[in-house]
Amino acid sequence: xxxxxxxxxRRLRRxxxxxxxxxxxxxxxxxxxxxxxxxxxxxxxxxAARVALYAALPDEVPTRPSFESLRGAGLxxxxxxxxxxxxxxxxxxxxxxxxxxxxxxxxEPPSAARCCPLGPGDVVLVPGxxxxxxxxxxxxxxxxxxxxxxxxxxxxxxxxVAWSFQVVSDLPHGSRDRRVDAIVTxxxxxxxxxxxx
Numbered sequence: 001x002x003x004x005x006x007x008x009x010r011r012l013r014r015x016x017x018x019x020x021x022x023x024x025x026x027x028x029x030x031x032x033x034x035x036x037x038x039x040x041x042x043x044x045x046x047x048a049a050r051v052a053l054y055a056a057l058p059d060e061v062p063t064r065p066s067f068e069s070l071r072g073a074g075l076x077x078x079x080x081x082x083x084x085x086x087x088x089x090x091x092x093x094x095x096x097x098x099x100x101x102x103x104x105x106x107x108e109p110p111s112a113a114r115c116c117p118l119g120p121g122d123v124v125l126v127p128g129x130x131x132x133x134x135x136x137x138x139x140x141x142x143x144x145x146x147x148x149x150x151x152x153x154x155x156x157x158x159x160x161v162a163w164s165f166q167v168v169s170d171l172p173h174g175s176r177d178r179r180v181d182a183i184v185t186x187x188x189x190x191x192x193x194x195x196x197x
Contacts, residue, residue, distance in 0.1 A: 009138055009172055013129050019165055020059035031186035032062030035161060036069040038188050044157055045123055050076040052090045052118055052156070053125040055099055055107035060127055061161055061186065067096055078116050081108040086147045091115050122156035124149070126180055131160045135179035135192050136171040146178045157181050164190075 023031075039045050051070050056063040071077055071094075078090035082103055091113035093099065099107035118124060126145055130138040137160055139145060149155040160180040164187045183190040 013138065013140070017059070017129075020163065023059070023163065028062055031163070032056075032065040034186050034188070035061055035063075035184055036065035038184050039066055039125075039159075040069045040073065042189070044159075044182070045070065045075070046073070048075065048123040048157075049121040050078060050092075050116065050118070051123045051125070052078040052080065054080055054127055056127065056161075057106065061163060063125065063161065064096055066125065066161075071095075076116075078118070079107075079109050080144075080148075081111075082144070086143055088144050088148045089115055090118055118156045120154050120156065124156045124158050126158050126160050128160050128162055128166065128180075130166045130168050130171055131162055131180060131183050131190075132168050132171040133190075133192055134170075135160075135181065135183075136173040136177060137180050138171050138173075143176075146176055149178050151176065151178050159184060161185075 045051060053063050053066060053070075067077060076092060077094075078092050079099065080088040080090050083089040091109035093109050093113060098110060098113065100110055102108035126137065128137045128139055137145075145158075149158060155178075158178070158180040160183040162183060162185055164185040167183060167185060167190055182192065
């Protein structure tokens, strides 16, 4: 069963890779600003103790506009870097310019930045290859967010950030896959199915 699930996930990752790469730069820039605007209006973020987000890769919805918008609202912001055991640790960042290329050329906080544990009351923006209306998420295969926020344990509010074409009807998933609580795309806030997440 595990081999079938892994194969299904690989197929879906491949099928969406080309679509992500084909998004025009100006379309991507506009999407990043839409997402930032939507997030800035959400009560979940305005009332958060802190917000964690990530530096988007070239084939993802840009996150720097959200960083700048949330920073302007006075929120404490944190970004991830790899930690032992396949988990992520989040460090407080005051300016985007502090970020440095990390292990996979992904921008991450400097090691001297203050580490902050995240829990209920915080919000985490989560990347993904695909999401479904039940809140299931397909990542790039490393399992870092699943390991950091295991299903069934108290955690921050997790919000998936994606292109609208990455929101699909149903995703292959296993018991260790952590669902998100909401999804935001270039079309706005995407409601989950009743009772999801």
